[in-house]
Amino acid sequence: MEGILGNLLIGFIEVFKLQAVTFSGITMTLPFNIIMCLIGCLLGTLIGVLPGIGPVATIAMLLPVTFNLSPIAALIMLAGIYYGAQYGGSTTAILINIPGESSSVVTCLEGYQMARQGRAGPALATAAIASFFAGCVSTLVIALFAPPLAEVALKFGPAEYTSLMVLGLVAATVLASGSLIKAIAMVVLGLLLGLVGTDGNSGVLRFAFGISELADGIGFVTVAMGMFGICEIIANLEQKENREVFTKSVGKLMPSKEDFKRMVAPILRGTVLGSALGILPGGGALLASFASYTLEKKVSKYSHEFGKGAIEGVAGPESANNAGAQTSFIPLLTLGIPSNAVMALMIGAMMIQGIAPGPQVMTERPQLFWGMIASMWLGNLMLVILNLPLIGMWIKLLTVPYRYLYPSILLFMAIGVFSISNQPFDCLLMACFGLFGYVCVKLGCEPAPLILGFILGPLMEENLRRAMLLSRGDPWVFISPSKPISMGFIIASVLLLVIVALPGLRKKRKEVFVEET
Amino acid sequence: MKIKSQQDWWAGLMFVALGLFFIVFALGTPEFINNIVGTKLIGGYQMGSSVRMGPAYFPVVLGGLLTLLGALVLFDSIVEEGSEIAKFHLRPVLFLGLSSLAFAYLLKPLGLMLASVALVFISAYGGHEFKWKEVAIMAVLLVIVSVLVFVKALSLPFPICPAFIEVCPIR
Numbered sequence: 001m002e003g004i005l006g007n008l009l010i011g012f013i014e015v016f017k018l019q020a021v022t023f024s025g026i027t028m029t030l031p032f033n034i035i036m037c038l039i040g041c042l043l044g045t046l047i048g049v050l051p052g053i054g055p056v057a058t059i060a061m062l063l064p065v066t067f068n069l070s071p072i073a074a075l076i077m078l079a080g081i082y083y084g085a086q087y088g089g090s091t092t093a094i095l096i097n098i099p100g101e102s103s104s105v106v107t108c109l110e111g112y113q114m115a116r117q118g119r120a121g122p123a124l125a126t127a128a129i130a131s132f133f134a135g136c137v138s139t140l141v142i143a144l145f146a147p148p149l150a151e152v153a154l155k156f157g158p159a160e161y162t163s164l165m166v167l168g169l170v171a172a173t174v175l176a177s178g179s180l181i182k183a184i185a186m187v188v189l190g191l192l193l194g195l196v197g198t199d200g201n202s203g204v205l206r207f208a209f210g211i212s213e214l215a216d217g218i219g220f221v222t223v224a225m226g227m228f229g230i231c232e233i234i235a236n237l238e239q240k241e242n243r244e245v246f247t248k249s250v251g252k253l254m255p256s257k258e259d260f261k262r263m264v265a266p267i268l269r270g271t272v273l274g275s276a277l278g279i280l281p282g283g284g285a286l287l288a289s290f291a292s293y294t295l296e297k298k299v300s301k302y303s304h305e306f307g308k309g310a311i312e313g314v315a316g317p318e319s320a321n322n323a324g325a326q327t328s329f330i331p332l333l334t335l336g337i338p339s340n341a342v343m344a345l346m347i348g349a350m351m352i353q354g355i356a357p358g359p360q361v362m363t364e365r366p367q368l369f370w371g372m373i374a375s376m377w378l379g380n381l382m383l384v385i386l387n388l389p390l391i392g393m394w395i396k397l398l399t400v401p402y403r404y405l406y407p408s409i410l411l412f413m414a415i416g417v418f419s420i421s422n423q424p425f426d427c428l429l430m431a432c433f434g435l436f437g438y439v440c441v442k443l444g445c446e447p448a449p450l451i452l453g454f455i456l457g458p459l460m461e462e463n464l465r466r467a468m469l470l471s472r473g474d475p476w477v478f479i480s481p482s483k484p485i486s487m488g489f490i491i492a493s494v495l496l497l498v499i500v501a502l503p504g505l506r507k508k509r510k511e512v513f514v515e516e517t
Numbered sequence: 518m519k520i521k522s523q524q525d526w527w528a529g530l531m532f533v534a535l536g537l538f539f540i541v542f543a544l545g546t547p548e549f550i551n552n553i554v555g556t557k558l559i560g561g562y563q564m565g566s567s568v569r570m571g572p573a574y575f576p577v578v579l580g581g582l583l584t585l586l587g588a589l590v591l592f593d594s595i596v597e598e599g600s601e602i603a604k605f606h607l608r609p610v611l612f613l614g615l616s617s618l619a620f621a622y623l624l625k626p627l628g629l630m631l632a633s634v635a636l637v638f639i640s641a642y643g644g645h646e647f648k649w650k651e652v653a654i655m656a657v658l659l660v661i662v663s664v665l666v667f668v669k670a671l672s673l674p675f676p677i678c679p680a681f682i683e684v685c686p687i688r
Contacts, residue, residue: 207543411659430617444528465575473567474567
């Protein structure tokens, strides 16, 4: 325990460290990291409030901007966007029944009913309290669980890593909605696209078709912006704009004594559930909030009130989605394996900064690791303090019509992509991936698994090569008893696939996701 | 044979085509096609052995897997009922794509200001409503913001003015 406190102290010192920052020619001494955390949280809340732009597109948009920042400042800001979005998404869900973020879809169910009964204030406060509590606990969970996990991971050889990536990718597809086979196919396609460019081993230029810009491979930011950013805009433009905003007065914020009594248990349950689901590959905020809502509906004494504004239905899912959002950083920070599209982008951000994601990050760069964890707790504190007073402003922003928003988003995306290599080619590629992403969505294939595969493609090939070299070309090395960890990973992946593919479960899974969406 | 799920049918076809595409480009064109055409159409890369995998090894394995999965999806599409493909909206796709291309290829010759204006106008035309005045105001505002944020604050090396103007009034 003491070791953890010491480590967290390192983190807090790092976050509050004063730095000399040169900004357009003027040098200032500022606690730059905490400022970036604040910017990240505010931006996250903003995009959380605005429907039609999610954290994936936003982080992709900002990645080129972070080239010039220090690694820690960049990661702190990007992380802030992700968990900030969880806070922001619930605001619109409660007030106007529009989930600003997919993970706050459930909050609409009870939160909006509460608002209709004139209890919008307590609902918002409950969401904030629940999120904050879950944020604190899950930060501790990360601090407790990450070091031992990283220690285990440090012993992994190439065979274990290859199997781990397989497990991570399989789990991510199993928990995704939609067709399983199509999700796996998207992962494989992502792996293949990740191989475009110069092969690290032989120096051969693969799948470049004489285009010199492809020598370094397809830009990660480019793919993410195309498949998520552009694709999201097109999907939004499909619908006729009718965003009715009725700003009712929020009323008093403070929940009553009875409210407090009723929210304690759901918050605790939601936090535990969310923390656990967040760690699993493919988990994260969305799954956690749905699971928590279902659980509360089952166990609550007030289950007859569900659908009519039960406070449990706000407290549980809100704590679960924030806890899940935070703990999904654990596989990223300890194993270097992304569990969802946002985490894949964080890996991209680390690689851009020259950090190889994996267990060695914690030992080699303790400031970065613990600084990021400390920033998450501080970020949660900022969000809960800032969010409630700023609700009025966020609601105002909602009245901005989408026809003003999307050209701005597109312009920032184009500038960001262009700035990566100062070539028009990347913008062309972004447009192509936007079109491809749109086609994929129309064909019922989700883009998120592709991004996961894309980021892991080169890593997986490298580890596979090494493992095969060490085993003298024996493919059974991954499931040989001499490598029990690797065998475990493979068995787990196969089991997962079999379980999901079973006819009974397949039907059930379909029903669950239909109910959810 | 009747296709029961249009969505799965086309998705399966896409995956099979992409899988074969990667295999062919990794391995090169097969011998008999080379003989027909007379030259080696596609070079391909070294396959190597399982001990020392060449650059073609992993792509071929993955391409095979993708083709297989695509075939499974195809099979699914004639067995199981599925959804129709939702309407494809060409207008936003076209104008969003055009606008980012216009921006990309106009930025160096015409500078950030004019390229941004082009992007805003073209992309706004892809929406439901297009009002000249509104879009013009928006374009001016966005130009100011992007010059301040990206060129001034973040010091990206973009030209602000068109290349043919010798002395740019904004610096």
